[in-house]
Structure formats: C-alpha cells, structure tokens
Amino acid sequence: xxxxxxxxxxxxAVVLDERKASILEADGCAGPxxxxxxxxxxxxxxxxxxxxxxxxxVLNPITDAFHIIHGPIGCSSYTWDIRGSLTSGQxxxxxxxxxxxxxxxxxxxxxxxxxxxxxxxxxxxxxxxVFVYATCIAGVIGDDVGAVCKAAEERHGIRVIPVQAPGxxxxxxxxxxxxxxxxxxxxxxxxxxRDKARxxxxxxxxxxxxxxxxxxxxxxxxxxxxxxxxxxxxxCDELACAPQAKLxxxxxxxxxTALAKRMERDLGIPYIKVSFYGIEDTVSSLMRIAExxxxxxxxxxxxxFCEEQTRLxxxxxxxxxxxxxxxxxxxxxxxxFKAISLIRQFREFGxxxxxxxxxxxxxxxxxxxxxxxxxxCVVLDDANPSExxxxxxxRGADILVGGVKERPLAYKLGVAFxxxxxxxxxxxxxxxxxxxxxxxxxxxxxxxVWTYV
Amino acid sequence: xxxxxxxxxxxxxxxLVANPAKTCQPVGAVYAALGVHGVMPHSHGSQGCIAFHRxxxxxxxxxxxxxxxxxxxxxxxxxxxxxxxxxxxxxxxDIYDPDVIAVHTTCLSETIGDDLHAFVSAIxxxxxxxVIYCSTxxxxxxxxxxxxxxxxxxxxHMAEKTGEPTGKVMVVPGFVNPADMRETKKYLEAFGIxxxxxxxTTGVMDAPMTGTFELYPKGGxxxxxxxxxxxxxxSFALGTWASAGCANALKRKHGVDFAELGLPIxxxxxxxxxxxxxxxxxxxxxxxxxxxxxxxxxxxxxAHQYLDGKRVAICGDPDTVIGLVRFVLECGMVPAxxxxxxxxxxxxxAVEAVLDEAGFDRAACWYKAETDYFEMHQRIIQEPxxxxxxxxxxxxxxxxxxxxxxxxxxxxxxxxxxxxIPLVGYKGALQLLQRMADALMDRQDRDCEDCDxxxxx
Numbered sequence: 077x078x079x080x081x082x083x084x085x086x087x088x089a090v091v092l093d094e095r096k097a098s099i100l101e102a103d104g105c106a107g108p109x110x111x112x113x114x115x116x117x118x119x120x121x122x123x124x125x126x127x128x129x130x131x132x133x134v135l136n137p138i139t140d141a142f143h144i145i146h147g148p149i150g151c152s153s154y155t156w157d158i159r160g161s162l163t164s165g166q167x168x169x170x171x172x173x174x175x176x177x178x179x180x181x182x183x184x185x186x187x188x189x190x191x192x193x194x195x196x197x198x199x200x201x202x203x204x205x206v207f208v209y210a211t212c213i214a215g216v217i218g219d220d221v222g223a224v225c226k227a228a229e230e231r232h233g234i235r236v237i238p239v240q241a242p243g244x245x246x247x248x249x250x251x252x253x254x255x256x257x258x259x260x261x262x263x264x265x266x267x268x269x270r271d272k273a274r275x276x277x278x279x280x281x282x283x284x285x286x287x288x289x290x291x292x293x294x295x296x297x298x299x300x301x302x303x304x305x306x307x308x309x310x311x312c313d314e315l316a317c318a319p320q321a322k323l324x325x326x327x328x329x330x331x332x333t334a335l336a337k338r339m340e341r342d343l344g345i346p347y348i349k350v351s352f353y354g355i356e357d358t359v360s361s362l363m364r365i366a367e368x369x370x371x372x373x374x375x376x377x378x379x380x381f382c383e384e385q386t387r388l389x390x391x392x393x394x395x396x397x398x399x400x401x402x403x404x405x406x407x408x409x410x411x412x413f414k415a416i417s418l419i420r421q422f423r424e425f426g427x428x429x430x431x432x433x434x435x436x437x438x439x440x441x442x443x444x445x446x447x448x449x450x451x452x453c454v455v456l457d458d459a460n461p462s463e464x465x466x467x468x469x470x471r472g473a474d475i476l477v478g479g480v481k482e483r484p485l486a487y488k489l490g491v492a493f494x495x496x497x498x499x500x501x502x503x504x505x506x507x508x509x510x511x512x513x514x515x516x517x518x519x520x521x522x523x524x525v526w527t528y529v
Numbered sequence: 530x531x532x533x534x535x536x537x538x539x540x541x542x543x544x545l546v547a548n549p550a551k552t553c554q555p556v557g558a559v560y561a562a563l564g565v566h567g568v569m570p571h572s573h574g575s576q577g578c579i580a581f582h583r584x585x586x587x588x589x590x591x592x593x594x595x596x597x598x599x600x601x602x603x604x605x606x607x608x609x610x611x612x613x614x615x616x617x618x619x620x621x622x623d624i625y626d627p628d629v630i631a632v633h634t635t636c637l638s639e640t641i642g643d644d645l646h647a648f649v650s651a652i653x654x655x656x657x658x659x660v661i662y663c664s665t666x667x668x669x670x671x672x673x674x675x676x677x678x679x680x681x682x683x684x685x686h687m688a689e690k691t692g693e694p695t696g697k698v699m700v701v702p703g704f705v706n707p708a709d710m711r712e713t714k715k716y717l718e719a720f721g722i723x724x725x726x727x728x729x730t731t732g733v734m735d736a737p738m739t740g741t742f743e744l745y746p747k748g749g750x751x752x753x754x755x756x757x758x759x760x761x762x763x764s765f766a767l768g769t770w771a772s773a774g775c776a777n778a779l780k781r782k783h784g785v786d787f788a789e790l791g792l793p794i795x796x797x798x799x800x801x802x803x804x805x806x807x808x809x810x811x812x813x814x815x816x817x818x819x820x821x822x823x824x825x826x827x828x829x830x831x832a833h834q835y836l837d838g839k840r841v842a843i844c845g846d847p848d849t850v851i852g853l854v855r856f857v858l859e860c861g862m863v864p865a866x867x868x869x870x871x872x873x874x875x876x877x878x879a880v881e882a883v884l885d886e887a888g889f890d891r892a893a894c895w896y897k898a899e900t901d902y903f904e905m906h907q908r909i910i911q912e913p914x915x916x917x918x919x920x921x922x923x924x925x926x927x928x929x930x931x932x933x934x935x936x937x938x939x940x941x942x943x944x945x946x947x948x949x950i951p952l953v954g955y956k957g958a959l960q961l962l963q964r965m966a967d968a969l970m971d972r973q974d975r976d977c978e979d980c981d982x983x984x985x986x
Contacts, residue, residue: 094620116576116600118613119620126577148636148667149546149870150553154581157925168533170925171903176546177668178872182640192544200540201533212575212637213668216606243575244601244637461593462624465742480584484593488742529740 095120099456099463102449110442112457116247121460124435126243128211129155130251133498134331135207135239135258136169137161137282137307138315142203145174146190146221147211151243152176160498161283164309168203177213187219194228194236204312205235207258212242235312237261248410249330249436256335259306262315265342273322275301276365277345279336280328281352283308284498287505291327291352294362294506298378300369306332319343323368325350325361330411330436351413352505353513354421355386355393385507393424396514399522401426406473408433408464408482409496412441418477418496419448425514430471433459461485475521490529492520530929531906539907547903550844550870550922553667554675556582557704557771558633559596561679564728566749567628569621570596573610573643573662574635589940590734590948595744597621597630601637610638611648618652618660625744628752629687632662633679639666661686671871672939673770673846676704680728680775683755690759690783697754698809699761699785700726701775703768703792703848704939705953707735707748712951713767713793716802719818720810725754725761727775735948759783763809767802767953768792768848770874793953794852794961795859796825797886821955828959829860832966835986837861839969840912844868844905845919845938847898849952851879853918853937856958858887860965862916865893866908868900902926916969933968937961 097111116122128145132155136143145152152174163169175193177186194206206228210221225236237258241251276295281288288308295302304310304318318339324347326336336347348368350361359382366378405422407415412434419429429449433456434441445455454467461481468476468491476486479497486493494516496504502512555572559582562570572579579598586594599605599613614632621630632645645662654660663682665675680701700717702710707730714731717724732748758779764787766776776787788809793802799822807814840863843853847869854864867880876898884891895908906926917923917934921943927934941947951957970986977983 116598117616117620118600119597119617119624120576120600121595121597121625122576122580122600124576125580126575129577129580144545148553149549149551149671150555150578150581150636150667152546153549153552154585156548156922166532167530170531171533171548174546174549175544176549177636179666179668182636182666182668189544196542196545200535200542212606212635213640216637216640242606242637243577244606245603247576461595461742462744481580481587481593484587484591485742488593488736488738488740490738490740529738 095460095463098458099454102446102451102453102455110439110455110457112437112439112442114458116458121462122458124458125248127245127247127251127254128209128241128243130248130331131239131241131255131258132209132251133159133282134252134255134307138205138310138312139163139169140166140204140311142168142197142201142206143173143209144190144193144197144206145172145209145211146186146214146219147175147177148213149174149176151209151211158498159282160285160500161308162286162289165311168201173197182213182217185217185219186214187224190219190221190224191228194224195231198232198234203234205237205262207237207239209239209241212244215240215242235262247436252331253334256332256338259315259335260338260342262312263318263339264316266319267343268319270344273320273345275303275321276323276325276369277304277306277318277321278302279306279324279326279347280332281305281308281505282328285500285503287352287503287509290503290506290508294381295365298362298366298381299374300365306335319345321345323348323365325365327351328411329413349413351417353414353417353509355389355424355507355510356420357417358506358510359386389507389510392511392514396518397425399518400514403427403474403521404430404472406431406464406468406471406476406491408459408476408478410435410479412437412445414496416441416444416448419445421510421513424510429453430473431456431467433457433464465489475517490526492517492523492526494520531925534903534906534910534929536910539904539911542904546901548901548922550868550901550905551671551673552585553636554665554670554672554678555633555635555667556585557672557675557677558631558663558665558679559594560586560704560730561676561728562631562633563594563733564730564749565629565631565683565755566751567745568631568749569625569627569629571598571617571621571630571632572596572635573599573614573632573638573645574601575637576600578635585940586734588942591945592734592736593742594734597625599638606637606641609641610643614648615652618654622655622658627745629659629661631679631682632660633665633675634662635665636667639664659687670873673704673848673871674873676771677774680772681778683727684758684775684778685782687752687755688758688779688783689756693760694762695723695757695760697723697725697757697761699758699764699776699779700724701764701766701768701772702726702729704771704846705792706948706951707731707733708949708951709953709957712954712957716806716818716954719815720806720812722806722810725750725758727755727758758785761785763787765790765805769879770847770871772848791855792848792852794849795856795958796822796829796955797859798852798855799954799958818955825955825959825962828962832962833861835966835970838863839916840865840914841916841918842866842905842909842914843918844900844902844923847871847874847876847879849938850919851883854880855883855887856961857918858883858889860962863893865895865912865914866905867894867896868905869898870901872899874898916965918965933972935961935964935968
C-alpha cells in the first residue's frame with residue numbers, strides 16, 4: 077500500500093485504503109452511500125464479532141433454554157453469561173455448556189459426543205428447549221448437527237434446535253438471522269386469527285439491566301398487553317404465544333428486522349421499528365405503538381402519559397444540560413438504530429455527535445444518520461481502533477458511547493465513556509433511562525479523575 | 530442463582546462441560562505475544578476469535594489489547610487461509626508497522642490443515658521485519674498451554690546463538706499479571722542477576738495513563754533481547770504448565786539449561802525461588818528479602834487463629850492453583866476442593882506432592898484436572914467451604930452458596946486494580962493473606978449476633 081503513513085500511536089493514526097469507502101464525512105447533501113455489510117479486511121483489527129456470537133447473544137436471554145456450544149471450549153467460555161440480561165424466571169441461560177471438542181473428536185467426529193451431551197442434559201435438567209450451536213469446525217469435520225438434533229428431538233420429545241453458526245460464514249448480523257430462524261422454530265408458523273389478535277410482541281429488547289421490564293411497565297399502564305418479549309426475559313411457552321400478537325415492535329432493528337419480516341410474511345403480524353432511547357424516540361415510539369393498535373382511548377392515554385413523563389424529566393434536562401451543552405459525542409455501537417437514537421438523545425442535552433459508527437449498520441441506517449448529524453461529523457462502518465482514535469482526537473470528542481473493547485481505548489485518550497452494550501451500568505431505556513443516561517455521561521465527563529491526566 | 534445445580538447428589542457428566550474453568554489456546558498466545566515489544570499478535574482464523582480474545586483480555590486488564598485477524602470467510606475455510614494470511618501480513622506491516630507479526634492458529638485453520646510454515650515461507654516480509662508463528666488449536670490444551678506455545682515460538686523463531694555468552698538468564702514468569710512480573714524482577718535485581726524476562730507484559734497491560742494511545746506501549750521484552758536468548762547462561766521457568774515449554778525450547782535449540790520451579794506463591798514456593806537465585810548468583814539472600822519474608826511470617830502468625838482449619842475451594846490455572854494450595858496449607862487452612870480446567874500434565878501428582886510435603890491427608894482433599902465450575906459447585910454443596918479462591922468465574926457460586934470469594938488468577942472481570950497487585954513473592958502472599966483474612970473476618974462480623982461482635986480482633 078504505497079503512500080500510506082504507518083501508525084504506531086494515536087498521534088499518527090491513519091486509515092487503510094480499503095477502508096476509505098466505509099468512512100465518510102457528513103456534508104448535509106446526498107451522495108454515494110457508505111460501504112457496509114461487508115466482510116472485515118484481512119489484517120484488520122476489527123471490533124466486530126462473528127456469526128456464532130451474533131446468534132448466541134440474541135438467543136441467550138431465553139431463560140429456560142439450554143444452550144450447548146458444539147465445538148472446542150473457547151466459544152463457550154467467551155459467551156458465558158455474556159449479555160447482562162436479567163430474568164424473572166429460570167436462570168439456566170446464565171450457564172455455559174459445551175461439548176469441548178478435543179483432538180480425538182476432531183479426528184473421529186463429534187456427533188456421538190453431542191448426542192450424549194444432549195441426553196445427559198435432558199436427564200439432569202429436563203429443559204423445555206435445547207439450542208445446539210455448531211461453531212467453526214463442527215461442519216468442517218463433517219458432523220451432521222441437524223441430524224443429531226432431530227434424532228434427539230424424537231428420543232426425548234422436546235425441542236432440540238440446531239443453530240449452524242460457524243464463525244467464518246459471515247459476520248455478526250448473519251448470526252442474528254440464524255437466531256431469528258431458531259426463534260421461528262419455537263414460535264411456529266401457524267397464523268392466529270387476526271381478528272382475535274391482541275397486544276404486541278417486543279422484538280430486540282434483551283432485558284439488559286431490566287430494560288424490558290421498564291418498557292413492559294409503561295405499556296401495562298397504558299393498557300397495552302405485551303404477549304412476548306423477544307428475547308429478553310422470555311421463555312419457551314411465551315414465545316409459542318407470539319402469533320397471538322396484533323403488532324410487532326422492533327427495538328434492536330439490527331438484530332430483529334429479519335425476524336419481524338418473517339413473522340409478517342408467515343403469521344401476518346405487521347411490525348414497526350421503535351426505539352426507547354431518549355425522550356424524543358421513547359415518546360414517538362409509545363405514540364406509534366398506540367396509534368398502530370388503533371384504539372383512540374389508548375392513544376389519548378399514551379399522549380397524556382408521555383406529556384407527564386416528559387414534564388417529569390424537565391428538571392433532569394434543566395439540571396444536566398448546562399453541564400453537558402456544547403460537549404462533543406462520539407458513538408460506536410452495534411446497530412444503526414441505536415446510533416440514531418443516541419444522536420437525538422445527545423441533542424436533547426445540547427451535545428453534537430462528531431463521530432458515529434456501527435458494527436453492523438445497513439445502508440438505510442447510514443442514510444438516516446447522515447441526514448441527522450451536523451456537517452463535519454464522521455460516519456463510519458466496522459471501524460478499527462486506530463480509526464476510532466484518529467477521529468475521536470481529530471474531532472475533539474469528550475465522550476465515547478460504545479462497548480467493552482472501546483472503553484479502554486477511550487480512557488487511554490482521556491475521553492469519557494458510557495457503556496451502551498452488554499456491560500451497561502444502569503437501564504438506559506425509557507424515561508428513567510434518560511435520567512440514567514444523563515447521570516452517567518455527566519458523571520464520566522465531569523469526573524475529577526480527568527484533571528490528573 | 531444456579532438453581533439448576535442438583536443439590537441432592539453429584540451428577541456425573543462425560544460429554545458436556547458446564548461453566549468451563551479454562552478457555553482456548555489462542556487467547557494465551559495473544560497474551561504472550563503482547564509481552565514482546567513491537568509485536569502484533571495475529572489470529573489465523575475467523576474474525577470472531579480475535580474479537581473474543583481482545584474482549585477477554587480487556588475485561589481482565591481494563592486495557593486495550595491489540596491483535597489482528599486473517600478474517601476467514603467461507604472460501605478460506607474451503608480453499609485454505611494462505612491468501613488471507615498473505616493479505617493480512619501486507620496490510621498489517623503497511624498500516625500498523627509492527628516489528629514482528631506473531632501468528633497463532635485456531636481450531637479452524639488447524640482443522641482445514643493450513644501449513645503455516647509453508648505459508649510464511651512464501652510470504653514476502655519487509656526488510657528487518659519478521660513473521661513468527663506457533664500452533665495453538667483450540668481443541669488441545671487451554672489458554673495456559675497457548676501462552677506456553679507462543680512463548681516457545683519466540684524462542685524457536687528468534688533466539689540466536691552467536692557463541693558469545695551474554696551471561697544473562699531467561700526468566701519465563703508464567704501466565705501471571707504484570708504486577709507479578711514486576712515483583713519477580715525485583716527478586717532478580719535484588720540478587721544482581723542480569724536477566725531477560727520473556728514474555729513481559731509490564732508496561733503493556735498495566736501501561737500508565739499518558740493521554741495518548743500507543744499501539745506498542747513502552748513495555749514488553751525488547752526484540753534484541755529475545756534474539757540474544759541463544760547466548761543466555763541459564764533459564765528459570767516459573768510454572769510447569771505455562772513456562773517450562775519455553776525454557777525447554779531454548780534448551781533444545783541452544784542447549785541453555787534451566788530450572789523449573791512452581792509459581793512463587795506463599796512462603797515455601799518463594800523460598801524455593803529465592804534459593805534457586807541464590808545458588809545461581811552464588812550470593813547470600815539479600816537482607817531486604819529476608820525482611821519481607823519475616824514480615825509475611827509475622828503476619829501469618831498474627832492471623833492464624835482466624836484462618837486455621839478454614840475450608841477453602843480453589844480453582845483456576847494449574848500453576849496458580851498449585852501455588853495457592855501450598856500457601857493455604859502454610860496458613861493452616863484446608864484445601865478441601867482443588868480443580869483446574871486445563872487438561873494435560875500431572876496436575877494430580879503436583880497437588881499430591883504439595884499435600885504430602887505439608888503432611889496433609891490426601892483423602893481430605895478432592896482434586897481434579899479437567900473439571901469445571903458446575904462440578905466444583907456440586908462438590909461444595911455436598912461439603913460446604915468457608916472460602917473460595919480463584920477467578921471471577923466463582924462469582925455465581927459465591928452468591929448461590931453465600932461463601933466469600935477472594936479473587937486471584939485469571940480472569941478477574943468484575944473488579945478493578947487486580948493486575949496491579951502481585952500474587953507472587955512474599956509481598957504477594959502478604960496481600961493474599963490480608964484479603965483472605967479480611968474476607969473471613971468480615972464474614973464473621975456480618976454473621977455474628979450483636980452480643981458476639983468482637984470490637985477488637
């Protein structure tokens with residue numbers, strides 16, 4: 077790559093030529109779209125996880141499921157209780173199970189071991205459903221995981237659902253699609269009479285820090301039934317009821333749009349995309365749910381509730397806005413929809429986004445992002461750490477919103493941080509989430525610790 | 530919490546690991562590679578592997594962990610990853626400009642039969658740069674053996690012999706925190722021994738805050754020192770599982786003799802290390818170390834009535850676990866359950882040697898390699914313990930059984946500062962003693978009746 081400058085520290089960070097199409101600067105007008113949904117470049121220090129990881133993080137919050145990772149041990153160790161999803165029922169999902177394939181298994185095949193693992197699981201725990209994740213080498217060594225699962229289903233009379241998720245078969249978003257397929261197997265494809273349908277399913281809330289409960293409480297207060305949460309704090313019986321819903325609301329669009337489309341096609345349930353991050357998006361989402369259900373009383377009740385809740389937040393905004401106004405935010409999160417909410421949410425406190433990136437955003441997400449941000453904001457897909465540092469420093473970011481791998485990078489640069497991923501400290505959804513978010517970004521940005529750097 | 534663990538009896542499992550007490554080799558290889566200066570660790574496998582490894586290391590060290598990936602696609606997994614590695618090497622040197630790329634394999638690249646030796650030989654490497662590699666299939670060993678394989682890889686690919694002795698010793702510190710490496714260096718320096726520690730993650734995984742992010746922070750073994758290891762006089766391998774492989778490689782390649790010692794955790798193991806250094810340096814034990822030892826023993830005596838007879842369950846990496854068993858025995862505690870997830874080696878034999886040395890009845894200690902936390906939990910339910918010792922992976926069990934947990938080893942993913950506090954040496958033992966005694970005495974204060982509260986302990 078002639079002409080590229082080499083990078084060894086944050087003072088000289090640069091961008092790989094192959095990556096330039098995945099980074100652009102918002103200029104307020106339309107242009108060629110950003111390159112996204114592509115494989116990471118070989119040699120990249122990608123922040124992005126694999127197909128298996130995508131599938132497991134979506135399915136893991138199903139509280140009464142038994143998750144067996146069929147492969148060598150690592151994939152199981154790294155995803156043990158990974159999500160921070162809370163449960164009101166069983167806690168089976170907080171374990172990590174693996175067939176721990178050894179060298180001998182690789183040579184002679186792992187099918188028998190897997191079958192035994194399922195048998196032992198059923199005997200000891202009588203789970204309602206077993207998910208079997210086939211990781212990188214299960215297919216390569218010729219294990220027919222589908223057949224093993226099918227035989228186990230017949231043997232035990234429970235659902236044993238294979239998730240064919242070798243890491244090399246795409247990136248995290250492919251894993252989301254596989255998880256959606258697995259969930260469909262629990263939901264079934266028998267449509268429920270539409271005239272008897274009631275309530276909603278919430279797709280793409282994983283009950284991190286109890287966020288699903290917050291949203292459910294709001295909806296309960298408004299007289300809107302939540303049939304099933306997918307997958308936060310859900311269980312198999314609940315998932316089986318999902319066809320009864322009148323409407324699907326999709327919170328984490330990145331992971332759940334494919335499933336929503338499939339439920340629309342197979343079950344006739346329409347869907348809308350929502351977001352419960354920030355006042356603006358929470359209000360508009362609640363209103364759109366109420367309107368979609370079409371009962372004028374509910375709409376009115378929702379309007380009153382939102383006004384009341386927004387008013388209650390006035391002092392919060394008034395308190396924090398002066399401390400946050402004019403500061404600059406950098407955003408690097410999983411999906412596009414969350415990034416969009418965060419741009420709006422920062423604006424509620426007078427903060428502008430100067431860098432916005434996602435791991436798995438889609439072209440339409442990036443179009444929205446470009447239309448929302450101020451000119452000069454850098455928009456990037458599947459960024460690597462040196463790009464993140466370059467743009468955070470260049471644009472003078474005061475805080476980064478991201479996940480576990482981004483946190484120490486921000487700290488090293490003297491930039492504050494808010495975890496909006498699996499390790500979030502407090503619920504960030506809904507009206508209470510606005511308060512928590514303000515407290516969190518304020519406490520990080522305005523902490524005395526930065527003065528000693 | 531953990532309601533699925535059977536409480537009436539211990540369930541046997543043969544085909545299923547539940548709540549693993551180990552992870553895969555590649556993450557150990559990454560950690561070892563981060564301990565040599567100017568090296569980019571590289572994972573030859575799917576992109577997800579390296580995302581997991583960086584996350585794992587970052588969760589423990591709270592530091593960025595840089596490493597690149599061959600980013601296998603479906604094509605690579607059918608046709609082999611040679612082309613990916615070639616592109617990756619070019620991109621990495623062009624952009625990240627390391628001095629060395631340290632490649633390790635994964636379960637995928639091993640299973641499809643990628644031949645790294647052939648691949649790397651065919652790749653054009655810029656002048657003055659190197660690509661080294663080691664084999665770390667995830668279906669063999671654990672993160673500990675992966676660390677050992679990469680450390681040995683550096684020796685095999687880089688150590689040279691010029692015939693002019695450097696007089697230095699190589700010290701392989703074990704799969705330990707930077708604070709442990711700093712503490713170990715203190716001992717070598719106290720004896721005036723000229724050494725090369727390899728790998729050495731001090732300054733890398735405990736880098737100070739400077740306001741800039743360095744891709745290759747100041748620490749790590751300098752490459753020139755790694756190259757000069759062939760002329761070393763002697764090696765010390767601290768830890769059978771994590772370190773002996775590297776010392777062995779240097780012996781095989783350049784005939785450098787070595788001493789294999791346990792991790793210096795507690796009085797006896799640190800004494801062993803100190804005496805080995807004294808013999809090598811032909812030097813009496815420096816007074817500063819004698820004072821530290823004396824202080825440790827003094828505090829053990831002060832606290833012994835609160836520790837004596839307390840039942841402890843220990844789990845973690847084998848070298849660390851063996852050291853911990855030895856220390857709790859020295860404190861008069863009972864190592865009731867001892868486990869590691871790491872397969873291979875003679876874990877049972879090593880535990881037995883420590884028990885025998887202390888005159889402790891083998892039958893009063895349950896010990897097992899290739900166990901997992903689910904099994905440890907079942908054992909503890911049957912015969913409760915007073916204290917858990919090991920990584921954060923005990924956390925759910927500690928909560929379920931309401932037993933205090935003193936965190937040490939890898940990984941500690943739910944607390945801060947751990948990588949900065951040593952576990953090895955007399956000072957490390959003192960810290961551990963304090964934390965064990967605090968945990969047990971806090972528990973006593975919390976649980977006792979008001980009338981029984983001891984104001985002075």
